[in-house]
Amino acid sequence: xxxxxxxxxxxxxxxxxxxxxxxxxxxxxxxLQAKREDLLAQGLDERAATEAAKRDIPSVDGLIDDQQxxxxxxxxxxxxxxxxxxxxxxxxxxxxxxxxxxxxLGAVGLGLSVLSGVGYLLFWLIHPAMQGTRSLAGARRRKMxxxxxxxxxxxxxxxxxxxxxxxxxxxxxxxxxxxxxxxxAVLASRFYVPLLTVLIPLTVSRFAALxxxxxxxx
Amino acid sequence: MEEQTIHSxxxxxxxxxxxLRILRDGDxxxxxxxxxxxxxxxxxxxxKEPSLYTSLKRLEKQGSIESYxxxxxxxxxxxxxxxxxxxxxxxxxxxxxxxxxxxxxxKLLGGNDG
Numbered sequence: 060x061x062x063x064x065x066x067x068x069x070x071x072x073x074x075x076x077x078x079x080x081x082x083x084x085x086x087x088x089x090x091l092q093a094k095r096e097d098l099l100a101q102g103l104d105e106r107a108a109t110e111a112a113k114r115d116i117p118s119v120d121g122l123i124d125d126q127q128x129x130x131x132x133x134x135x136x137x138x139x140x141x142x143x144x145x146x147x148x149x150x151x152x153x154x155x156x157x158x159x160x161x162x163x164l165g166a167v168g169l170g171l172s173v174l175s176g177v178g179y180l181l182f183w184l185i186h187p188a189m190q191g192t193r194s195l196a197g198a199r200r201r202k203m204x205x206x207x208x209x210x211x212x213x214x215x216x217x218x219x220x221x222x223x224x225x226x227x228x229x230x231x232x233x234x235x236x237x238x239x240x241x242x243x244a245v246l247a248s249r250f251y252v253p254l255l256t257v258l259i260p261l262t263v264s265r266f267a268a269l270x271x272x273x274x275x276x277x
Numbered sequence: 278m279e280e281q282t283i284h285s286x287x288x289x290x291x292x293x294x295x296x297l298r299i300l301r302d303g304d305x306x307x308x309x310x311x312x313x314x315x316x317x318x319x320x321x322x323x324x325k326e327p328s329l330y331t332s333l334k335r336l337e338k339q340g341s342i343e344s345y346x347x348x349x350x351x352x353x354x355x356x357x358x359x360x361x362x363x364x365x366x367x368x369x370x371x372x373x374x375x376x377x378x379x380x381x382x383x384k385l386l387g388g389n390d391g
Contacts, residue, residue: 082356083330085354085356086307086330086355086356087307087326087330089306089307089349089353089355089356090306090307090308090311090326090355091308091353091354092312092353093306093307093308093309094308097308115326115327116326116327117326119327121331122327122330122331122334208335232356
């Protein structure tokens, strides 16, 4: 794969795989190749010609129909299922905390799993037939925002834990002492608990990934 | 470069008609159209790729142009465009409108060749 092919690959990475986008992709690539050959013929070197060809098309977001006709009923069911699965994962994730001060999180995990399971079941029983349009770019944007917020949250949480745990050692210049496996477990759990919230951005990501699968042709 | 961005706003609304004019003289693929725009404007106006694809997509949807794939053996297939009778009519219409607008704007702005 040459550099232009890689560039086009990158442009289309988040686009749905439809006959329309495949055609546009092939068209853009062949035009970029023609442009590069033309610039080479004009005396530019390989590097400059490739860069110049890439520069003019930084994104294809505006070129692809963003509003997707979606089977909303099936899409929502898939989303509800995702929420349920992720609640169960959360619950499983809390099991190692059973012997720490965070054992109450296990109960929360179990509660959430049961609630979302019942919700999914109700959805499965009722599911009104529905079709509508959904924005693909909107779903990708929500995914990006969710990851950014979570990234900031975890950075702040981890730094606070580190500050509270090691702050006095730093201040007084005393060595950090962790005595035995229990101390280790307590320390690890302080960083581990906020990490469990990673399931929230993962859920939003999954919603974005599911959306193109519920496209209605026509 | 800055100067070109300001002036290109005046041209942007006419890209459809410009492409129709070029296709009237023969079929082209995307980069060929871009080259032709640059040549016809004596190197003063460069059509950007996003505007090109947006315009081609719109024209094809309207039925003013049709596309077909070439049979290049190397360097990837090229997508060619040809004008339809409806596209020719649209071009004539756009040209007439432009001439009318040009005359009036010149008068209103106090230019000399009104």
